[in-house]
Amino acid sequence: xxxxxxxxxxxxxxxxxxxxxxPALAQASAPLIAAEAGPAAAAAAPALETTRYADLFSIAFxxxxxxxxxxxxxxxxxxxxxxxxxxPAMRTEVIWQDAPPREVVGQSLETIQxxxxxxxxxxxxxxDGVTAVRLWVGEIPGELPNAFITYVGYPTATATITSYYxxxxxxxxxxxxxxxxxxxxxx
Numbered sequence: 001x002x003x004x005x006x007x008x009x010x011x012x013x014x015x016x017x018x019x020x021x022x023p024a025l026a027q028a029s030a031p032l033i034a035a036e037a038g039p040a041a042a043a044a045a046p047a048l049e050t051t052r053y054a055d056l057f058s059i060a061f062x063x064x065x066x067x068x069x070x071x072x073x074x075x076x077x078x079x080x081x082x083x084x085x086x087x088p089a090m091r092t093e094v095i096w097q098d099a100p101p102r103e104v105v106g107q108s109l110e111t112i113q114x115x116x117x118x119x120x121x122x123x124x125x126x127x128d129g130v131t132a133v134r135l136w137v138g139e140i141p142g143e144l145p146n147a148f149i150t151y152v153g154y155p156t157a158t159a160t161i162t163s164y165y166x167x168x169x170x171x172x173x174x175x176x177x178x179x180x181x182x183x184x185x186x187x
Contacts, residue, residue, distance in 0.1 A: 046087075046175050048182060051076065056096050057159060060182035062087070062175060073097070074162075078179075088167035091144060092179055095160045101153025104160060105133060108151070112137060120146075127152050128184045140164070150180040159183060 048060035051067050053076050061067060061078040068077050074093035081089070097104055112119065112135075121136040130153060137147045144164035152159040161180050165172065 046178060048178060050182070051078070052186070053094070053096070055186050057094070057186055058182075058184050059094055059161070059179065061092065061179060087175060088165055088169060088172070089144065090163060090165045090175075092161065092163040094183075095162075097158050097160070098156065099158055100156060101133075101151055101158045104158040105151045105153070108149070108160065115140075117147075125150075125181070127181055130154060132180075134180070148176045148180065150183070152183055152185075154185065157185075159185070 046062045049063050049065075050058050050060045052058040053069060056075075059076065062080070064080075066079045066081055069075065070077065073095040075096055076094040078092045080087055080091070116139070117137045118139045119135055120138050123134050125132050125134055127150065132150050132152045134151075135147075135149045137149060138145060140147055144166050146165050146168060148163045148165075150159075150161040152161070161183055163176050163179060165176075
């Protein structure tokens, strides 16, 4: 029952952000949510290289990451394998959908709930001039049990950026923020 209330609170808070309701209303459901709402601490970002996908979008990844393009979702996959530095193993996927954020985020939240993943934290940010919703998710089966998900919504399209990782060292949030914040729709 508690987990259902927490998920309901997250859904209501996220829906309020997506629908453009006031921040006060979005926070009204905060007592129901176990996830911590709020921005991550600021720290130094890594050196990044920008990658473009067709004429749809660009995003930057740390120098040395292996980036591959696909015609189906995810359209772009970047892997930290072979990169120098003290970061844990990470993989970032970018999915572009010709669907409004209400539809994409709603379906994603239903999936997160159905699979029993834990939302650890959430917030909103301005990315590419639009409001983006960000979730930190845990308890995902596999080698990379954590995810940082950003939904960048436009009127008729949504980009979902998901970074999977294992360990959570102190220097991880600046890397995740830098990657996700670098996203831009091509004009």
